[in-house]
Amino acid sequence: MEPVGITGTDTRRELTLNMGPQHPATHGVLRLTLDLDGEMVVKCTPHVGYLHRGIEKLAESRTYQGVMPLTDRLDYVASVGNNIGYCLAVERLFGIEAPERAQYLRTIVFEMSRICSHLLWLATHALDIGAMTVFLYCFREREWLLDIFETICGARLTVSYPRIGGVLQDMEPEVLESLDAFTRMFPGKILEYETLIDKNRIWLQRTQGVGVIPAKEAIRWGLTGPTLRGSGVSYDLRRDAPYDAYDRVEFDVPIGKNGDVYDRYRCRMEELRQSNRIIQQCLAALPAGDILAHDAPDLDMPLAGKKELVPEMSLGNASIGFGDAVPVAPKGEIYSAVEVPKGELGFYLMSDGTGNPCRMRVRAPSYVHAGALAKMCEGAFIADVIAVIGSIDIVMGECDR
Amino acid sequence: MRRRVPDFVRKILFVEILKGLALTFRTMLKPPVTRQYPRERRDPKPGFRGQHAFVRNPETNREKCVACQKCATVCPSRCISIRYETDEHGVRHLTKYEIDALRCIFCGYCESVCPVCAIVLTETYEYASYSREGFVYDRERLLHNWDRFAAQLKRPAYFNMFWRPAGADVKRLAVVRRLQQPVPVRQTPDAGIAGTREPRAGQGQAPTQGDR
Numbered sequence: 211m212e213p214v215g216i217t218g219t220d221t222r223r224e225l226t227l228n229m230g231p232q233h234p235a236t237h238g239v240l241r242l243t244l245d246l247d248g249e250m251v252v253k254c255t256p257h258v259g260y261l262h263r264g265i266e267k268l269a270e271s272r273t274y275q276g277v278m279p280l281t282d283r284l285d286y287v288a289s290v291g292n293n294i295g296y297c298l299a300v301e302r303l304f305g306i307e308a309p310e311r312a313q314y315l316r317t318i319v320f321e322m323s324r325i326c327s328h329l330l331w332l333a334t335h336a337l338d339i340g341a342m343t344v345f346l347y348c349f350r351e352r353e354w355l356l357d358i359f360e361t362i363c364g365a366r367l368t369v370s371y372p373r374i375g376g377v378l379q380d381m382e383p384e385v386l387e388s389l390d391a392f393t394r395m396f397p398g399k400i401l402e403y404e405t406l407i408d409k410n411r412i413w414l415q416r417t418q419g420v421g422v423i424p425a426k427e428a429i430r431w432g433l434t435g436p437t438l439r440g441s442g443v444s445y446d447l448r449r450d451a452p453y454d455a456y457d458r459v460e461f462d463v464p465i466g467k468n469g470d471v472y473d474r475y476r477c478r479m480e481e482l483r484q485s486n487r488i489i490q491q492c493l494a495a496l497p498a499g500d501i502l503a504h505d506a507p508d509l510d511m512p513l514a515g516k517k518e519l520v521p522e523m524s525l526g527n528a529s530i531g532f533g534d535a536v537p538v539a540p541k542g543e544i545y546s547a548v549e550v551p552k553g554e555l556g557f558y559l560m561s562d563g564t565g566n567p568c569r570m571r572v573r574a575p576s577y578v579h580a581g582a583l584a585k586m587c588e589g590a591f592i593a594d595v596i597a598v599i600g601s602i603d604i605v606m607g608e609c610d611r
Numbered sequence: 612m613r614r615r616v617p618d619f620v621r622k623i624l625f626v627e628i629l630k631g632l633a634l635t636f637r638t639m640l641k642p643p644v645t646r647q648y649p650r651e652r653r654d655p656k657p658g659f660r661g662q663h664a665f666v667r668n669p670e671t672n673r674e675k676c677v678a679c680q681k682c683a684t685v686c687p688s689r690c691i692s693i694r695y696e697t698d699e700h701g702v703r704h705l706t707k708y709e710i711d712a713l714r715c716i717f718c719g720y721c722e723s724v725c726p727v728c729a730i731v732l733t734e735t736y737e738y739a740s741y742s743r744e745g746f747v748y749d750r751e752r753l754l755h756n757w758d759r760f761a762a763q764l765k766r767p768a769y770f771n772m773f774w775r776p777a778g779a780d781v782k783r784l785a786v787v788r789r790l791q792q793p794v795p796v797r798q799t800p801d802a803g804i805a806g807t808r809e810p811r812a813g814q815g816q817a818p819t820q821g822d823r
């Protein structure tokens with residue numbers, strides 16, 4: 211037999227196929243090289259870095275406040291999650307605590323972004339597998355939430371609504387009403403999506419038993435979020451290391467059993483319901499009060515290691531004299547993680563007392579999940595690779611940073 | 612879950628697929644939720660972070676900027692550049708103000724820190740240009756942006772929510788921002804509407820040349 215493909219010395223006809231970085235089903239610019247035996251994937255190698263913008267390095271030359279809008283560009287589908295993750299890390303470093311109302315508002319927007327993200331995931335995932343209708347249905351509901359984001363902060367995707375020590379501004383009663391109407395309407399819509407695909411035999415055949423990763427393997431690969439919970443590991447930072455108002459609301463952490471594409475899908479669908487529940491509880495319990503901590507740094511905090519003291523400041527604080535240098539941030543380092551829709555998003559910040567982080571490192575779930583693709587795609591068919599990529603809900607903005 | 616119909620009957624009759632199709636057909640009869648974009652435009656919400664503009668001060672008919680440089684300092688993408696001169700009384704006079712909108716990330720920090728409510732992000736979201744220079748906004752262009760925006764504003768007065776965010780601690784705001792009233796806008800029909808094409812470089816409006 212003639213040698214075929216790259217290995218081509220034996221009778222196995224192996225072919226190396228480049229999938230991406232411009233493939234529409236790879237959700238951005240993920241590139242996979244697939245070693246194929248017929249239609250079977252023998253080896254799958256993910257390549258990342260096509261969307262690298264150096265956010266971690268940029269952060270070293272921006273003030274703590276200035277980094278915040280950059281974090282929008284990590285997981286641009288659910289940017290609030292990144293904002294809050296970053297703000298919490300800085301707050302823990304600075305020793306600030308957001309007022310209670312701000313905590314509740316943040317929890318609300320966090321869950322709104324989770325719903326947005328899961329809706330977009332469901333839309334594109336279903337579209338990849340071939341269910342076109344779900345796509346537009348999901349976008350219909352997502353639009354409602356994006357409109358709310360636009361009302362409260364002026365942007366729909368890259369919102370920058372949270373601030374270090376609180377939020378940008380309070381939500382008006384009309385916004386809260388609109389949100390309340392959404393939470394009452396939304397469970398019915400989830401049922402609609404499920405009517406379309408949940409029991410559909412094509413959907414089941416394309417997802418069940420595909421891209422299986424057992425619990426043990428999932429933990430070893432460092433998976434988090436619904437991708438891990440689909441394998442039956444109950445791990446959710448909102449419950450296990452609560453932040454903001456998550457310790458004051460009740461919700462379940464749905465888990466799967468088989469660790470296949472279908473179970474991950476089920477987990478996310480349940481999470482939609484739980485998010486809706488959390489928003490409802492937060493709306494009911496929303497306390498009155500401030501929205502920004504009094505000791506939160508100013509938006510125009512200085513980049514250098516000291517504040518330029520103006521006379522009014524030394525009047526207000528007798529211990530500081532005019533012209534004294536005050537460190538802007540405490541020295542130290544911190545790792546703080548939140549549960550974003552994709553998994554565990556961690557921020558590691560190192561401070562040397564100046565107004566900018568000395569080093570920032572982002573632990574992005576999508577990056578870790580991209581690595582596990584190699585494992586999940588082994589032995590699958592090419593068409594299943596698409597389903598698997600969809601099921602880990604990868605966002606390259608976060609993966610490549 | 613109801614289990615009255617045996618599983619194999621459901622399978623043969625394609626029950627789940629028929630249910631899905633029923634939903635699709637029901638939805639087909641509802642009014643469409645999509646917009647036919649160039650013909651139907653959606654109004655952005657007040658406070659939308661769109662194209663930059665200098666608020667035209669009704670008293671002086673010029674921008675209000677006092678060249679304090681706060682916006683340039685706080686801008687995360689460093690896309691604002693400011694030059695000023697100081698006269699004999701120590702008053703700063705703006706000589707150059709430029710925003711490179713291609714680098715801007717529309718975070719809204721500039722309008723949040725401006726102590727005199729001079730720079731705003733207007734609700735204009737259609738501002739394509741044929742050249743890179745068309746996205747470098749200098750003082751005249753920023754004022755022109757304001758006129759263009761004000762002309763099509765459907766409200767009688769403009770107030771930017773970033774000037775005094777709801778629930779914010781007023782004591783932390785600069786004095787002008789504490790007292791800032793909504794800016795009355797005069798609808799001038801000849802100022803062009805949002806969405807009309809920007810002039811090509813070299814035609815009509817002098818294109819702003821980014822000096823380097």
Ligand code: SF4
Pocket residue numbers: 682685686687688689690691710714715716717718719720721722732
């Ligand atoms: S919106 Fe943000 S990035 Fe754009 S000019 Fe203002 S501060 Fe700079």
Ligand code: SF4
Pocket residue numbers: 675676677678679680681682683693721724725726727728729730
């Ligand atoms: S912050 Fe306002 S007043 Fe200061 S330089 Fe910028 S636009 Fe001018």
